[in-house]
Structures are given as C-alpha cells and as structure tokens.
Amino acid sequence: MRNKLQEALKLSKADYTEIRIEERESARISYRGKDLENANAVIDKGGVVRCLIRKHGWGVATFNNLDDLKNKVEQAYQCALVARSDSPIALGPIDVLEENIQAVMEHDFRDVSMSAKKALVENYNNILLDSSPKIIDTSAVYVDSFSQIYFANSEGTYIGEERPSVTIATTAIARDGDNVQQSHESFAGPFGFEFVLGREEMARTAARRAVELLNAKSVIGGQYPVVVDPMLAGVFIHEAFGHLSESDFVYENPKAREMMVLGRRFGKDFLNVYDDGTIPGQRGTHRFDDEGTPTRHNDLIKDGILVGRLHSRETAAKMGEIVTGNARAINYRFPPIVRMTNTAIDNGTTLFEDMIKDIKLGIYACDAYGGETMLENFSFSSGHAYMIRDGKIAEMVKDVILSGNLFSTLMNIDAIGNDFRWLTVGGGCGKGEQVPLPVGMGAPHIRIQNVVIGGN
Amino acid sequence: MDLMKELLRKAEQVEIINLQNETTTVTFEANQLKSCRVAETKGTSVRVVRDGRMGFAASSDERAVTKLASNVLESANYGDQLTFNFPAAQPAAQVRTFDRKIVDLSISRLVEIGREVLDLILPVEPEASVNINLKRSVQSASLKNQTGLDIQFKSSPLAFELEIDRIVGDDVLIIFDIVGTTEWDEDYLGFARQLVKKLKMARILTSMRSGNMPVLFSPSGSLALGLPVKEGLNGKNVYKGTSPMRGKIGEKLFDEKLTMIDDGTLHGRPGSAPYDDEGVPHQRNLLVDKGVLKGFFYDLRTAARFGVTSTGNATRSLFTQPEPASSNFMIQPGNTPLKDMIASIREGILVEGLLGLGQGNIISGAFSNPLALAFKIENGQIVGRVKDLSIAGNVYDLLKNVEAVSQETEWVYASIHAPYILLPQMNVVAKE
Numbered sequence: 056m057r058n059k060l061q062e063a064l065k066l067s068k069a070d071y072t073e074i075r076i077e078e079r080e081s082a083r084i085s086y087r088g089k090d091l092e093n094a095n096a097v098i099d100k101g102g103v104v105r106c107l108i109r110k111h112g113w114g115v116a117t118f119n120n121l122d123d124l125k126n127k128v129e130q131a132y133q134c135a136l137v138a139r140s141d142s143p144i145a146l147g148p149i150d151v152l153e154e155n156i157q158a159v160m161e162h163d164f165r166d167v168s169m170s171a172k173k174a175l176v177e178n179y180n181n182i183l184l185d186s187s188p189k190i191i192d193t194s195a196v197y198v199d200s201f202s203q204i205y206f207a208n209s210e211g212t213y214i215g216e217e218r219p220s221v222t223i224a225t226t227a228i229a230r231d232g233d234n235v236q237q238s239h240e241s242f243a244g245p246f247g248f249e250f251v252l253g254r255e256e257m258a259r260t261a262a263r264r265a266v267e268l269l270n271a272k273s274v275i276g277g278q279y280p281v282v283v284d285p286m287l288a289g290v291f292i293h294e295a296f297g298h299l300s301e302s303d304f305v306y307e308n309p310k311a312r313e314m315m316v317l318g319r320r321f322g323k324d325f326l327n328v329y330d331d332g333t334i335p336g337q338r339g340t341h342r343f344d345d346e347g348t349p350t351r352h353n354d355l356i357k358d359g360i361l362v363g364r365l366h367s368r369e370t371a372a373k374m375g376e377i378v379t380g381n382a383r384a385i386n387y388r389f390p391p392i393v394r395m396t397n398t399a400i401d402n403g404t405t406l407f408e409d410m411i412k413d414i415k416l417g418i419y420a421c422d423a424y425g426g427e428t429m430l431e432n433f434s435f436s437s438g439h440a441y442m443i444r445d446g447k448i449a450e451m452v453k454d455v456i457l458s459g460n461l462f463s464t465l466m467n468i469d470a471i472g473n474d475f476r477w478l479t480v481g482g483g484c485g486k487g488e489q490v491p492l493p494v495g496m497g498a499p500h501i502r503i504q505n506v507v508i509g510g511n
Numbered sequence: 512m513d514l515m516k517e518l519l520r521k522a523e524q525v526e527i528i529n530l531q532n533e534t535t536t537v538t539f540e541a542n543q544l545k546s547c548r549v550a551e552t553k554g555t556s557v558r559v560v561r562d563g564r565m566g567f568a569a570s571s572d573e574r575a576v577t578k579l580a581s582n583v584l585e586s587a588n589y590g591d592q593l594t595f596n597f598p599a600a601q602p603a604a605q606v607r608t609f610d611r612k613i614v615d616l617s618i619s620r621l622v623e624i625g626r627e628v629l630d631l632i633l634p635v636e637p638e639a640s641v642n643i644n645l646k647r648s649v650q651s652a653s654l655k656n657q658t659g660l661d662i663q664f665k666s667s668p669l670a671f672e673l674e675i676d677r678i679v680g681d682d683v684l685i686i687f688d689i690v691g692t693t694e695w696d697e698d699y700l701g702f703a704r705q706l707v708k709k710l711k712m713a714r715i716l717t718s719m720r721s722g723n724m725p726v727l728f729s730p731s732g733s734l735a736l737g738l739p740v741k742e743g744l745n746g747k748n749v750y751k752g753t754s755p756m757r758g759k760i761g762e763k764l765f766d767e768k769l770t771m772i773d774d775g776t777l778h779g780r781p782g783s784a785p786y787d788d789e790g791v792p793h794q795r796n797l798l799v800d801k802g803v804l805k806g807f808f809y810d811l812r813t814a815a816r817f818g819v820t821s822t823g824n825a826t827r828s829l830f831t832q833p834e835p836a837s838s839n840f841m842i843q844p845g846n847t848p849l850k851d852m853i854a855s856i857r858e859g860i861l862v863e864g865l866l867g868l869g870q871g872n873i874i875s876g877a878f879s880n881p882l883a884l885a886f887k888i889e890n891g892q893i894v895g896r897v898k899d900l901s902i903a904g905n906v907y908d909l910l911k912n913v914e915a916v917s918q919e920t921e922w923v924y925a926s927i928h929a930p931y932i933l934l935p936q937m938n939v940v941a942k943e
Binding site: 078080084091094095096097098099100101112113114115116117118119120127130131133134135136137138139169170173388 | 537544546547548549550551552553554567568569570571572573575578579582585586588589590618619622830
C-alpha cells in the first residue's frame with residue numbers, strides 16, 4: 056500500500072497532495088420492539104485524494120477503485136485548478152513522520168459470531184421490554200466497526216492506523232394513555248467486544264427512567280439556579296462553545312470572529328475548558344489527526360479567558376496560529392475539516408452536596424436530548440430533571456429546556472464540581488454532511504445561576 | 512469466484528446488483544466558487560433467500576467476494592421470513608437516460624455554467640447570496656438474479672441545487688429549487704431565467720391583513736400540498752400505519768380536479784429508468800384518479816405484504832436495501848389557463864415558496880409554515896410581494912375542495928411535476 060500511495064503522490068503536479076485510504080468492516084444489529092430489524096455486515100473500502108494549488112485552492116477526489124490512483128490524483132488536481140484564491144494558501148508546518156498504530160482490543164469483535172452479537176442485543180432488548188408493562192416500544196442497537204487507515208502526503212509522511220469502535224444503545228418508550236415518554240442509555244468507545252458485555256444496568260436504567268418520566272410533572276418555566284450533571288454539561292460545552300472554537304467556522308463568519316477574540320473574558324477565574332485528542336480510551340482520541348498533525352492538549356478557556364482555538368493546517372496558517380491537530384474526516388468520502396476531539400470543562404473543587412445545599416428553589420438537570428445553537432444563542436432539552444427544594448433533590452420534572460446566551464451563561468457558572476468524568480455515550484458530532492463523528496465529552500457537575508428554563 | 516453460482520449452491524434465490532457512479536460536484540457558496548469534487552463509488556449489493564429467509568450484504572471492495580458471500584448467507588439466518596420472488600425478465604419501456612454531451616462536460620465547463628447562472632441572477636439581485644451545487648453524475652448498474660434476469664442500465668443526470676438568499680434588514684427572501692435532467696438542453700439556463708423573473712416581481716412590496724381568502728399555489732408552492740400526499744401514497748408508510756390513506760382505496764378523498772400519477776418512464780428525467788432497482792419494469796401508476804384513491808406505490812417487499820404486485824418503485828443505494836420511492840410524481844394539469852385563475856381572484860395570494868417545507872409531521876397531512884415568497888393578487892392582478900405571512904392546514908381537508916387546476920405545469924425538485932392549484936379559501940395569518 057505504501058509504495059502504491061507514494062508512487063501516485065510523486066506524479067502529482069500540485070503544491071501539496073495527500074491520499075487517505077480506509078478499509079472498513081462493520082456489523083450492525085438492531086431490534087425495534089419485538090422485531091429484529093437488521094443484522095448485517097458491511098465491507099467498505101475507498102479513499103480520498105486532496106490536492107492544493109496555493110494560488111488556486113483545494114481539489115478533492117474520492118473513490119472505491121484503488122487501481123487507478125494516478126487518475127484520481129489528476130482529477131483532484133483538475134478540481135484544484137478551477138478554484139481561485141485571493142492570496143496564496145499556506146499550510147501550518149508539521150513534522151514529517153512515519154508511524155504504525157495498532158488497535159488494542161481485549162476481545163476483538165471480528166472474532167465474535169453474528170449470532171453471539173445478536174444474542175447480546177436481544178438480551179438487552181428483552182430487559183427493556185420486560186421491565187414494565189408500560190414500556191410499549193424499544194430500540195436496541197449494536198454497531199461495531201474496524202477501520203484500517205493509510206495516510207500519505209507529498210511531504211513524506213506515512214501513517215497506518217487501526218481504528219476499532221463499538222456501540223451499544225438502548226431506548227425505552229413508555230406510555231400511559233396519551234402521555235408518551237422516552238429515555239435512552241448508551242455506551243460507545245474505541246474498544247473491543249468486552250466494552251458492550253455486562254451492560255444490563257444500562258437497559259434497566261433506560262426502562263426505569265422512561266416509566267418514571269410518565270409520572271413527572273412538566274416543569275414550570277422561569278429563571279432558576281440550575282445544577283447541570285456531567286452529561287448535560289459536557290454536551291453543552293461541546294455544542295454551545297466547542298463549535299465556536301472551530302477556526303474554519305470562525306474564519307468565514309465575521310460575527311463569530313468578532314465574538315471569539317483571544318483575551319476576552321468568557322467566564323469566572325475558575326472556568327477552564329480544553330480540547331484534547333490524546334486522552335486514552337476516548338472516542339475522539341487519535342495519535343494524529345487526518346492531516347498527520349500530532350494531537351495535543353489545547354486550552355480553549357484558561358482561568359476564564361479565551362486563550363485558544365482549534366485548527367487545521369490551513370486555518371492555522373490563515374490566522375497566524377499554531378497547528379492543533381484538529382483536522383478530522385468522518386470517513387474516506389470526505390476531506391478533513393476542523394473538528395473537536397475530546398472537549399471538556401476541567402475539574403473544579405466544589406462538592407455536589409455543597410452545590411445544592413444553598414438552593415431554595417432550583418433545578419437539577421441531567422442528560423441532553425438534542426439542542427440547537429445559532430451563534431451565541433443555544434437551546435437544549437435535558438433528558439430528565441429534578442426540582443431542588445430547600446437544598447435537597449426533590450421530585451422529577453420533565454420538558455426542561457435550557458436556553459440562553461453563551462456568554463451570560465458561562466459568566467453565570469458560579470461553582471464547578473470536583474467529580475469530573477468523561478462521558479461514555481454513543482452518538483456523535485454533526486458538522487455539514489460529516490455526521491456522526493465520534494467525539495469525547497467530559498465535565499464535572501456545574502452550577503449556573505439565572506438560567507431561563509422553558510417548560511412545555 | 513462466480514458469486515451467483517457460489518450463492519446458488521446455498522440459497523434458493525439470489526440477486527446481485529453492481530453499482531457504479533462518478534459524480535462531479537461544483538459548489539458555489541455566497542456567490543463564490545467554493546469547491547470542486549469528484550466522487551467515484553463502486554460496489555456490489557446482494558440479497559438472497561435461503562430457507563425462506565432474506566439476507567442482505569454489500570461491499571465496496573471488489574476483492575472481498577468470499578467475505579461478501581459469507582456475510583449475505585449469514586444475514587439470512589436473521590432475515591425476514593418473506594415470500595416474494597425476484598422477478599424474471601419482462602419487457603420494459605425504452606427510456607432515454609443517457610447523454611454523451613452531459614458526460615463530456617469538463618470540470619471547467621461545469622464551473623463556467625455555474626458562473627453563467629450567477630451572472631444571470633446577480634445583476635438583478637446584487638444583494639443576493641447564491642449557493643449552487645452543480646452535480647454531474649455518470650451512473651451504471653447491472654442487475655442479475657437467479658431467474659436469469661440480466662439487465663444493464665446507465666444514466667447521466669445533471670442537477671442544479673440552487674438557493675438564493677436575500678436578507679436585507681429583517682426582510683428575508685429565500686428561494687430554493689432543484690432542477691435536473693438526463694438530456695442536455697441547449698436552453699440549460701431557462702430555469703435561471705424563470706427565477707430571475709420571480710426575483711424581479713418580488714421587488715415591488717405591498718402589505719396584507721390576515722383573513723380568509725383564495726390561495727393560489729404555484730407549482731413550487733404546491734409542494735406544500737403535494738409532498739404530504741406523496742408520502743401518504745408510499746406503500747411503506749401505508750404498511751407502517753402512518754399514512755392517513757390506509758385502507759381507503761376506492762374512496763373519493765380529494766376534489767375530482769386532482770389526478771396524480773407516478774411515472775418512471777418519462778424520457779430525460781433523473782427519476783426515470785426502464786426498470787426499478789429490483790428489475791421490475793417502470794410503468795405509469797395511476798394513484799389518484801379524479802379525486803379517487805386508486806392505489807399506492809410499492810417495491811417487491813411492501814407489495815408482498817399487501818398481496819399485490821410491485822408497481823416498480825424500488826429504490827436502493829449500495830449499502831441500503833430497496834425501499835419504495837416515487838420515481839416521477841405528477842399532479843396532472845387541469846382545464847383552467849393560469850391567466851384565468853389569476854383574473855378570477857378579487858383578493859388573495861400567490862404562494863411561491865414556504866420556509867421549512869416538508870419539516871414536521873407532514874405524513875399526517877398537517878403543515879404550518881411561514882411563506883418564503885408570496886404575492887398579493889388584487890382584482891385579478893399580481894400587485895406585489897407580501898411578507899411575514901403564514902399558512903397552515905391539513906391537505907386531506909384542503910384538497911377536498913379545489914377551485915381550479917391550471918393547464919400549465921412545471922418540474923419542481925427535479926422529480927415532481929405540478930400545476931398551479933387554486934384553493935377557494937384558506938386562513939392566511941399576517942404577523943402584526
């Protein structure tokens with residue numbers, strides 16, 4: 056493979072060329088209610104060539120047929136030729152390197168039979184179905200994927216990397232008359248089959264919570280102090296702040312550029328937010344990004360001040376900043392763009408009990424169920440929540456939607472917990488067509504004052 | 512390995528489809544050329560019936576044939592117990608779907624065409640931000656099954672996805688359309704000229720109060736009425752129980768001025784082909800005849816669930832199993848010239864486009880959308896553009912009483928053919 060790639064690269068007339076090949080095998084089993092919907096395996100092999108002509112721009116060619124790389128390089132070059140750039144495009148410098156990275160799985164899922172995988176999902180699905188007569192529908196999905204990536208560029212870098220991934224996701228839907236509620240629990244990570252074994256508690260929790268939500272009252276809308284659990288905090292920082300740190304977005308959007316000025320205060324002194332592609336065992340972790348740049352710890356907010364952002368080689372050069380190792384592509388059908396890896400609110404010092412004990416009336420919001428952001432405005436639904444009354448967690452409430460402005464919300468964080476954890480959930484990040492990209496998210500509990508909560 | 516032979520040793524029925532596609536996409540964003548990309552995909556998709564159960568697998572690695580065979584046989588262990596048969600060869604219509612002139616367009620020529628579209632629009636609308644996705648595909652497929660069916664097909668669709676945004680203060684004008692063809696047309700800029708006409712009309716502003724009034728839907732506006740019905744006519748939605756038309760074949764559900772067909776045999780359309788993606792010949796399917804529901808559209812599997820024959824509406828891609836989809840969905844023209852329809856309106860609106868079209872629970876027939884582009888009609892004349900209006904309703908109520916359907920029709924979203932539809936009365940809400 057290496058010779059094949061390097062020979063094709065030699066023929067390129069572009070200023071910079073890279074080729075990324077991916078060979079992927081994946082299995083998917085899904086149950087919906089009592090029915091087995093799918094039990095299939097997929098073989099997908101292909102590649103992408105990117106050519107850069109500095110005075111023009113980028114050209115991209117993707118393909119399944121690996122036998123004609125010369126022609127693909129030429130096509131990418133032709134595509135680059137039609138672009139026009141106002142000023143020559145530069146790339147932030149990185150070292151030339153050669154690496155081979157192998158996956159470590161305790162139990163390689165490629166050795167597990169389809170029938171064993173099916174039995175696993177069936178077991179979790181049955182737990183969902185059997186947990187309560189009020190559960191009227193379920194979803195249980197298992198996905199595994201093993202990719203062998205080969206990357207080579209015209210600077211001489213060559214990287215081989217094995218990427219395993221496994222996911223188990225369960226959803227329970229409960230009904231009582233017209234009242235329908237759902238709850239969801241999942242586990243995903245760059246591991247082997249061992250990661251999805253013994254997850255009965257995951258299914259029991261999803262089912263139990265769906266039923267509990269049936270009895271929850273809709274929250275009364277208003278302004279509240281809110282304690283947010285690590286799950287919701289992690290999703291919040293990723294969606295409401297993380298995307299604004301992606302330099303390709305910032306560069307093209309004048310409003311975003313105005314907002315994201317390095318040195319600007321974003322939160323109190325104890326707020327620290329970072330993106331780190333090196334955290335062992337996290338879904339966004341790789342030794343190198345998809346341009347061959349080593350990943351690293353990137354501080355985004357330090358002591359409350361905006362100190363950094365995330366880059367590809369192109370955005371780093373454009374903005375006169377250093378490369379950060381955040382150029383990622385979801386698969387071989389796409390060129391890399393600026394993406395997060397593992398994004399987190401750093402650990403603080405407050406005990407959870409101390410966070411809630413002074414709250415006379417507030418909300419403890421957990422889990423995230425989708426949300427929307429438009430520049431600095433956001434809106435998130437929490438999966439489930441509880442009232443906080445007189446310093447104690449009280450009754451469960453539903454339809455809790457947190458919305459607001461990123462800046463005032465971050466400034467209103469007045470306590471950061473000491474119980475940081477990385478999330479282990481499935482799903483992924485969406486940007487343009489490249490969805491769902493595996494990412495890591497982490498946070499401790501955080502307390503935010505004056506949050507606008509919309510009820511149903 | 513001869514995949515067919517190998518699989519027939521273990522399975523009663525085998526279907527092998529080889530798909531190949533090369534798509535060149537030129538993207539303009541905010542009036543600038545943003546990128547140019549070529550995507551080639553190639554692979555094999557297989558279905559088997561083994562011991563009465565269906566298996567499916569796919570691969571884009573032409574060397575991994577052994578694995579593909581074992582994957583598809585394994586998946587049959589968990590497959591549906593279904594009784595339908597892959598079709599034997601049947602005669603099919605000759606359909607023109609391939610034009611060398613489209614295939615031979617160079618990358619720089621495609622870019623030039625994109626610029627020609629911009630050069631038509633920007634002088635008329637200098638504040639517009641235009642996004643164009645110009646896609647030229649060369650597709651070929653070969654389908655074989657155990658009956659001896661062996662068909663080949665190739666297609667050369669050229670498509671424009673066009674969005675024009677003109678945002679001036681809080682005045683938001685958005686026009687979106689998809690135009691497609693598989694035959695080169697010397698007047699390839701015709702659609703852009705039509706759009707420019709609409710933009711010119713939109714210059715004159717006027718205002719409107721809320722009220723009940725006649726609403727004239729242009730072909731692009733009529734998507735608000737047609738899309739929910741198209742979804743409801745899809746056999747898979749009927750099977751799922753979400754289509755409001757389930758169990759109503761033979762009933763008069765709409766005004767008798769409405770006739771709707773699905774026809775995959777029209778020349779030069781991206782949705783057309785001699786056969787569907789399972790090898791069932793495309794045909795003209797009469798779905799609604801003078802308001803009476805005649806039937807739904809199916810693929811083999813959904814047809815089997817209802818005990819009927821496939822209407823030839825199977826669509827698939829490399830990694831997905833076939834599903835029913837409309838090929839070309841056509842609301843037939845009516846008897847009234849457009850000019851007479853406009854002349855008949857004392858006070859009403861012409862709806863050209865809706866914001867958020869197709870979002871929400873449209874399968875129920877319900878829609879509620881702000882209007883992206885609409886004009887006021889007063890005493891039989893279009894007098895100007897009106898803003899900040901919304902309309903809502905349920906198509907299953909609204910289409911029971913149609914005032915008129917135009918003789919004129921247009922292609923919208925590349926595979927829907929619609930006339931102007933005049934509803935006698937709708938509640939139009941103006942933002943105060």
